[in-house]
Amino acid sequence: MSPLVLPEPSSEALAEVHEPLRRVLGWLASLRDAQGRVICPEHKIEHTGKSAYVALLACELARASEDLAERERLVELALQQGRRLVARLEREGTSPCHTFRPGRHDPFNCSNSVIDGGACSDVLAHLSRELDGRVGADDVRAFREASLLHARTYLRYAVLDKGVPAQRAWGLTGLAAAYHLSRDPELERAALEAVGVLEGIQHEDGSYPYHPVDWGAGHPGASDVSSFYQSRLSGFLIHSLEQLGRSPALSLFAGPIQRGLEFTCALQGPDGKKCGLVEAKPWYWGATYEVASHVFDVHALARGWEIFGRPRYGAAAANAWRAWVAHLSSAGQPASHMPGPGRGRSYQCPLFWAAHAAWVARAIKPLACALDRFPPGGALPGKHERSSIDLEITWFPRAQLxxxxxxxxxxxxxxxxxxxxxxxxxxxxxxxxxxxxxxxxxxxxxxxxxxxxxxxxxxxxxxSMSLARGWNSGKDELRFAFWLARVEARAGRRLTALAVPLRVLRRGVLAYAQADxxxxxxxxxxxxxxxxxxxxxxxxxxxxxxxxxxxxxxxxxxxxxxxxxxxxxxxxxxxxxxxxxxxxxxxxxxxxxxxxxxxxxx
Structure with a gap:
């Protein structure tokens, strides 16, 4: 199908996007300390890669605001967080690599250098363009130089050697954005090679392995597909290709992206939530579903609808957004799932989920148009764009879904x-x-x-009960249980921390030893x-x-x-x-x- 020429969305639809994003940004901004650092309530640390998205969200909402005072306040917030990113760019010992701290250096950052670096380089490049003429020339130059230094000394290599495809794609967003600033052919060459590798690791049915066995997965289950990570590969590819000056609609790129979006749509139910039991990384979540990843779904699907013109993508973006907003508190703190029997706390922190909403800010217009066109409760267009659904059976052979x-x-x-x-x-x-x-x-x-x-x-x-079967299944997870306990203790939940190793022993060893x-x-x-x-x-x-x-x-x-x-x-x-x-x-x-x-x- 052809790209859409989007109409101007209604003021109601724009408000339906802007208000939750402003709420989220307000909550994130409230976490700042006297130095302007956004400090995570759970991990007691500045997650620099997420602070980057605070800056991006502020910048995009400033662009959308018609209120001069609000625009100035948002630009100041973006500038403050941009400066924080520059301050956290450090050399790795005697290596020529410069990375954004804490990255992998503090385990309580719960991230790594390629994820944080991709976000920081991407956002700094964005700020250097969008704030040029609105802030001092020294800041613009610092943003540009930091983005390029990290991309040239680290990202150009990391996007080709990390074991998790979603992490490579995240790094790619920063590498491509740095190329957009410099037109450096070395950055372009590495970025296009990374695009090709990501397309090659994608399954033919559109799904992606979370961590391929050939790329170093420590357990076969990690190579399963992931409803949590699926959409960000498509969305990151769309964003990166545009930064590289390539249209995602070109046949060379369109096929893999659309296959990925089709699989994302297939995971979504009529309530906008995805089937969370298709998940390589279930330990992240305290329920059988999560909406934390919906912001990536919304970005990928809304942009996919705009680029490829498939109504199915627009309707799915609108549904995913409404489900995410339904899990947002009045203060702007997201939840991954609603409480209920058998549910518990998720591993990832709300600061991560809130910061990632910046990706929605990159798709405000197509999302608002989707909200106008696809009202709540409307039928989701079928895979073949039928106006009504009779029976639809869709088979994804590699995912076996x-x-x-x-x-x-x-x-x-x-x-x-x-x-x-x-x-x-x-x-x-x-x-x-x-x-x-x-x-x-x-x-x-x-x-x-x-x-x-x-x-x-x-x-x-x-x-009968087999302790050998249980031990073989869960022995390696017991060591990881002590890390999970440290995270709980860091958040002040000391009694919960004491219970974590016993819980993993019960669920990961004894349950697998049973004769059930x-x-x-x-x-x-x-x-x-x-x-x-x-x-x-x-x-x-x-x-x-x-x-x-x-x-x-x-x-x-x-x-x-x-x-x-x-x-x-x-x-x-x-x-x-x-x-x-x-x-x-x-x-x-x-x-x-x-x-x-x-x-x-x-």
Whole structure:
């Protein structure tokens, strides 16, 4: 499709974007100390890479403001934080590299030099252009020189050797922005090579591995796809290509970007929230979903709609934004999820989530236009831009994910996946992940990430407790548990800190040692696509993914316009005993026999 010529958005839609962003910026600005440092309440540190986004958000809101006094106040805030970034650029010992501190040097920064450096170089380049003529020439020159020095001595190398694709892409945003300032061919060469590498690591179905095994993942589960990280690769590529003077709409770049956006759309439900059970890094979150990443979704999808003209992207951007705003406090502090049974505190801090809202500020106009065009509760345009959805079955073979949608529900079915442990890899698969009803956003299958016996699954026991199985699954995570405890203690939650190692021992070792088996734990089902759904030939497995010998089952999920019709059949239970099917509370029209269960969700 063709790029859009965006109309001027309504004042109501602009306010729907500006007001939450101003609220967030107000909360971030309130965290400053006497030196102007934005100090994280959780980690008691200045997260310099996030301070960069405070400057960017202030700069973009200043550009959008019609109030002279507000503009001056916002420019002053952007200038203050820009100066903080310059002050934190330091040489790495005797190395020629200059990096923004703390970066990797303070573990409580919870970041690294390529993430922080990408953000800082990107924003400093932006400030040097946008504030030129509005602040002193010395500041503009300092911003420019700091951006270029970091890009030339560090980012040009880091974007080609970091093991996590999203981190390479983050560094790329700073490298490309520095090139935009200088037209340095060495920076351009490294940036374009990084673009090519990111396109090469993308799966053919549009998904990305969080940390590819070939790039050094320490656990196979880390190579799984990630609903949290997916969209930022597409968004960072769009931004970086434009900084490099290349149009993302060129055929060379458009295919990978659009495939990535399609996968992002497929993860989104009718309530704007994503299926969080497709996640290589589940330890980050205290629930089975998160909205912290929605600001990256909004940026990528809104810009994607503007560039490629696909209504699906615009509608998804509007839905993601509304869901994010619904999790924003009146003071401007974001939440990753709502409280509820089985939910807890997320690892990442609200300062990170708030600062990342600056990416939305880069897409204010297309987002506001999307809010005008796609009102709440409207039908999401289908993959093929149909005006109404009958039945839609979308298959992503590398991610082994099937998205099912009809007039009543959206559902996700997972096939095979990498092995997982308490911290790495999607916690369940080989069946139904989630079903969301369109009319009210109700989740029709209860999910708790660490629960052994889940709804819509066969659950039982096989053999006996195996401490060896538990130890092999979780021994490496026990050391990491002490780091998690330090983070809790740093935030002043000392009792919680004491409990963390015991919790990881219980969840990461003892739970995996139990004799519990489930259909949700299988790693390698065979997937057959049907005209109206999907069928899985699978097995029972222990929590570590080890299959129960001689167990066999067939799981069928079909759409008929009235929801998901489920048929579960045990062909052989193998060595499993006490096998029972946990019928969802929301199930209707249920028929239960000894080895066959049928019901409907809708």
């Amino acid at each position: 099937v998205r099912l949608e009809d007039a009543r529900v959206v559902a996700w079915v997972r096939g095979a996946r990498p092995g997982s442990n308490v911290h790495h890899g999607s916690p369940q698969g080989a069946g139904l992940l989630q079903v969301v009803r369109k009319t009210d956003g109700a989740e029709l299958v209860e999910r708790c990430r660490m629960r052994g016996a889940q709804e819509a699954e066969w659950n039982g026991v096989a053999g 088996v489930s259909s949700a734990f299988a790693l390698a089902p065979h997937v057959t696509l049907l005209s109206d759904g999907v069928e899985l030939q699978s097995s029972l497995a222990w929590r570590d993914g080890s299959a129960v010998d001689d167990s066999s089952l067939v799981r069928t999920f079909r759409l008929d316009g009235d929801g998901v019709a489920v048929r579960e059949e045990i062909l052989s239970s193998g060595a499993a005993r006490g096998l029972e099917y946990a019928l969802p509370k929301a199930a209707r029209d249920a028929r239960i026999e000894a080895r066959v269960v049928e019901y409907r969700l809708g």
